[in-house]
Amino acid sequence: MKRNAARAAVAYIEPQTIVGVGTGSTVNHFIDALAEIKDQIAGAVSSSEQSTARLKALGIPVLDLNSISGFGVYVDGADEINAAKQMIKGGGAALTREKIVAAVAKTFICIVDSTKQVEVLGKFPLPVEVIPMASSYVSRELAKLGGKPVVREGVVTDNGNLIIDVRGLHISEPLALEQQINNIVGVVTNGIFAARAADLVLVGSAEGTQVLR
Ligand SMILES: O=C[C@H](O)[C@H](O)[C@H](O)COP(=O)(O)O
Numbered sequence: 001m002k003r004n005a006a007r008a009a010v011a012y013i014e015p016q017t018i019v020g021v022g023t024g025s026t027v028n029h030f031i032d033a034l035a036e037i038k039d040q041i042a043g044a045v046s047s048s049e050q051s052t053a054r055l056k057a058l059g060i061p062v063l064d065l066n067s068i069s070g071f072g073v074y075v076d077g078a079d080e081i082n083a084a085k086q087m088i089k090g091g092g093a094a095l096t097r098e099k100i101v102a103a104v105a106k107t108f109i110c111i112v113d114s115t116k117q118v119e120v121l122g123k124f125p126l127p128v129e130v131i132p133m134a135s136s137y138v139s140r141e142l143a144k145l146g147g148k149p150v151v152r153e154g155v156v157t158d159n160g161n162l163i164i165d166v167r168g169l170h171i172s173e174p175l176a177l178e179q180q181i182n183n184i185v186g187v188v189t190n191g192i193f194a195a196r197a198a199d200l201v202l203v204g205s206a207e208g209t210q211v212l213r
Pocket residue numbers: 022023024025026027076077078079088089090091092093094095098
C-alpha cells in the first residue's frame with residue numbers, strides 16, 4: 001500500500017526540478033522510484049541523514065537547502081492525517097527538518113496508506129523535539145495540556161536533540177495546539193503539521209491509489 005502511494009507521487013515531479021524528500025518507510029519507496037528517473041531531475045533536498053544516505057547511495061545528488069531559493073514538490077509520509085490534510089509526523093524523529101523543507105516547498109504531497117487516515121489527530125503519540133536541558137521542564141508543561149509525555153529512549157535527533165512522545169491528546173484544534181506547544185521554551189518544534197498542511201494526499205491501498213485534493 002505504501003509502495004503504491006509512493007510510486008504515484010513520481011507523476012507529480014516536473015522534469016529538471018529539485019525534489020523535496022521526506023523521511024520514513026513510505027518515503028523509502030519514493031526514493032527508490034525517484035532513482036529510476038534520476039537523470040530527469042535536478043537533484044533532491046533531504047529532510048534527514050537517513051534519506052540523504054539512501055538518496056546518495058542510489059546516485060541522486062543531494063543539495064544544501066541554503067543553496068536554493070525554493071523548489072516545487074515535497075513528498076513525505078505521515079503518522080496520521082485528517083480530512084483537512086493536517087498531520088502528525090515525527091514517528092521517525094525527523095519532524096523538524098521535515099517541517100523546514102516543507103516550509104520551503106511550493107507543494108506538499110503526502111503519501112500514506114489508508115491506515116493513517118483519522119477523523120481526529122492524537123491516537124498516534126505526538127512527537128515533540130526538545131533541547132536536552134529543557135526536557136523535564138517541557139514534559140511538565142506538556143502534562144498541563146492533558147497529555148502523558150515520555151522521553152523516547154535511545155533517540156537523538158539529527159539536530160542533537162531529544163524527542164518527547166505525548167500520549168492521550170485529542171487534537172480537535174491542530175493549528176492552535178501546534179502553536180501553543182511551539183511556544184513552550186525549549187521546544188524546537190512539534191509533530192503537528194497544521195500551519196503547513198499537505199496540499200495533496202495520495203492514499204495507497206491494495207487496489208491502487210486514491211488522490212485527495
Ligand atoms: O519522522 C518521521 C516522519 O515524520 C515520517 O514521515 C512518518 O513517521 C511516517 O513514517 P512511515 O512512512 O515510516 O510510516
